[in-house]
Amino acid sequence: MTPPLLGRHRAKDGPAFDPALDDAGLAAARDDLVRGRWSAARRLLARTGEDWDRRGHRVVVLARGTASAAWAREWQLAEPGSADAAVLLACATVFRALRGQDSPGTARALCRAAAAMAPRDPTPWLAVLLLARATGGHDERARAFDQVRARHRAHHHAHHLMAACLAEHQEGDHDDPLHEVYDFAAWAAEQAPPGSPLALLPVVAHAERYRVLARAGLTDPDPARSGHWATPRARQVLRAAFDWWLEWDTGTPGATGTHPRRLVDLNHLAHAKHHEGRHAEAAALLTRIGPHATRAPWSYPDRDPAAAFRAARRAALGVA
Structure with a gap:
């Protein structure tokens, strides 16, 4: 499934919705990142550790901002050995590619670089799966999903994405x-x-x-x-x-x-x-x-x- 649009907002007379959901630390770090301050995102991802479901959710929400790739690049320049900076940059570039602002090839290369820096982390492969849903074929999506599952068998977001990908395969005129x-x-x-x-x-x-x-x-x-x-x-x-x-x-x-x-x-x-x-x-x-x-x-x-x-x-x- 595709996450809702970025940002906390309230449609007139409608429900409030924030893709950070009830993660107050994520919402604060996302808001700081919008303003160009990446230190809160750095601390948040460091605290997340190997809680892979939470890490995937946090990276995806942080990466959706239109300026997230620029600030992640700045963070990476300051700390070139940071796997957190690398995965945030990779995921943010995936969203840029999905918006037509960058090439899928560039996004894939950054995802592979992030995966090499943190071999146990399924998050770079989650980013590959996000990209493959829009730009890849069935085999590419299946490979990305398998890479996620090899690192965390019950990865929540990856299973949702695969369900969406498979559901979009339509033959015939009925369910x-x-x-x-x-x-x-x-x-x-x-x-x-x-x-x-x-x-x-x-x-x-x-x-x-x-x-x-x-x-x-x-x-x-x-x-x-x-x-x-x-x-x-x-x-x-x-x-x-x-x-x-x-x-x-x-x-x-x-x-x-x-x-x-x-x-x-x-x-x-x-x-x-x-x-x-x-x-x-x-x-x-x-x-x-x-x-x-x-x-x-x-x-x-x-x-x-x-x-x-x-x-x-x-x-x-x-x-x-």
């Missing part, structure tokens, strides 16, 4: 229940360690397929009318995911905040539960997500997202 994205998500969920948020990946796969079908005009752009969430397969996936969330959320104090990107999973599940018609369960999830709740990225692709979110939240909370 195939045997589509490869569903097999991939089921396999990843089965392979995930106990307590891993990858248990929710089948929901993400179902959501990504809806996004692709809706954008292609192959299903109703209103998720509630599309019937995509009412099939037996979808209901089974949602039931299993909600049961996992109940066990995980009640059994792990402060669990949602453990890794900010888990809020992305819960947001997917909340909207899917709403469109399935299970408003009480959706309300429980929206309440747990709190101020970070926003529209799911696949919801209502042809309608105003703020209005769609408000309608979904009112229905889920039983407010007229």
Whole structure:
């Protein structure tokens, strides 16, 4: 899935959303980096250590800024041996390439250089996967994903990206229940360690397929009318995911905040539960997500997202 646009902002009468989610240290470092001060990013990444999921999330958010590559380059000039500076520069250059401001070849070379400086770190390969989704073929994406997984088998963002890549492979004019994205998500969920948020990946796969079908005009752009969430397969996936969330959320104090990107999973599940018609369960999830709740990225692709979110939240909370 593609992360939302950079920056903390509030659409008029709409939900606030910050891609840093509940990572206050990341938000502060990102804001400093926008102003050309990279020392906070340096300290943040040093503290992150080998928490690979958190590191990937932090590097991606820091790298999305339009000036991030310039400031990362300045940091690298000051500390040429810094693997953190190298990976931030590589990821920022990937985003420049995705915006058409740099070449994919330059971005790939910087990613490989960053990977050579920190062989255990999956983050440079996550950046390669981000680039390959837009500019590479299936084999390149698969190789990048394999490199990430070789370093961290349950890498959250990489699995989301592969689900999005596979979902975008479209043959025919309908949703195939045997589509490869569903097999991939089921396999990843089965392979995930106990307590891993990858248990929710089948929901993400179902959501990504809806996004692709809706954008292609192959299903109703209103998720509630599309019937995509009412099939037996979808209901089974949602039931299993909600049961996992109940066990995980009640059994792990402060669990949602453990890794900010888990809020992305819960947001997917909340909207899917709403469109399935299970408003009480959706309300429980929206309440747990709190101020970070926003529209799911696949919801209502042809309608105003703020209005769609408000309608979904009112229905889920039983407010007229």
